[in-house]
Amino acid sequence: MNSVEARFFAGHFRSPEAHSSLLDSYARVLARWPVPFESHYVETRYGRAHVLASGPAYAPPVVLLHGGGGNATTWIHNIEKLAGSLQVYAVDIIGDAGRTEGRRPVSEDAYCNWLEDVLIGIGRPKVGLCGASFGAWLAAAYMRQTSRRVSKLALLAPPNLDRLRPAFLMRAVMATVFPSEKQVRGFQAAVSSPMAPEPPAWAMDDLLVRWRCQRGSPRPPGRMSDGELRVLPKNTLLMLGEDEALYDPVRARARVLAHAPHVRVELLPDAGHAMAFDQSDKVSDALVEFFRRDGWTL
DSSP: OOHHHHHHHTTTBSOHHHHHHHHHHHHHHHTTOSSOOEEEEEEETTEEEEEEEESOTTSOEEEEEOOTTOOGGGGGGTHHHHHHHSEEEEEOOTTSSSSOOSOOOSSHHHHHHHHHHHHHHHTOSSEEEEEETHHHHHHHHHHHHOOTTEEEEEEESOTTSSOOOHHHHHHHHHHHHSOOHHHHHHHHHHHSOTTSOOOOHHHHHHHHHHHHHBSSOOOOOOOOOHHHHHTSOSSEEEEEETTOSSSOHHHHHHHHHHHOTTSEEEEETTOOTTHHHHTHHHHHHHHHHHHHTTOOOO
């Protein structure tokens, strides 16, 4: 086992075989990527970070951060529309089911330091930053530390706007500890809207591989405080699904508007926590409009 393998297997992957199955599944999904892309790594203080770049070089640059248990390929349902108007950098978050090297960080500061290194490595003076679920937590946490590299912020279904429903927590724990096909399918159904389409077979196969390859999952972030809501940047878009499973989205929306009235909040019908899949066209269109609105200055 070489030093790179050791960094993986001493951390969050269950075994060399699990890591190999994850890489194979990643490649199968990437083979379906509907637009041209460049796969490359940038250096960070924690190891190399993997990035998928798509879209015209002259377009506004936007960095995408996926949800927990995912990787950059989970944006496959959105990338065609996004890359038609934006220069997109989809990043594999450290410590998750992707190609990025390094142990899972144990603190918010470590995650933010890693993201800072990634943005430096991408090499654009300013970018738009978009996160889904755990990626939304990371994006908002980073913006509390510094905004010098980010012009606009989009948050899709952040997991920490309100206290999590106990039923959801129990389902998540069961799917993590016992990642049978039944448990994982049940969790996927719970985070999706009842009106969402069925995931294609290849996407469900990839989901099963991702759930089964890792030891545990990133620690759930704590509830965002009133003060943390108040310091969200002015150029922030927050999107919530009406069928959100983690918490009451109407109450969460009201809480955000009470403490951060400058934030643009959209409540999307027929969308759950997995809104980027549930309503992929509407989410993609909203992101393109947001990141291109009012022109773009670097």
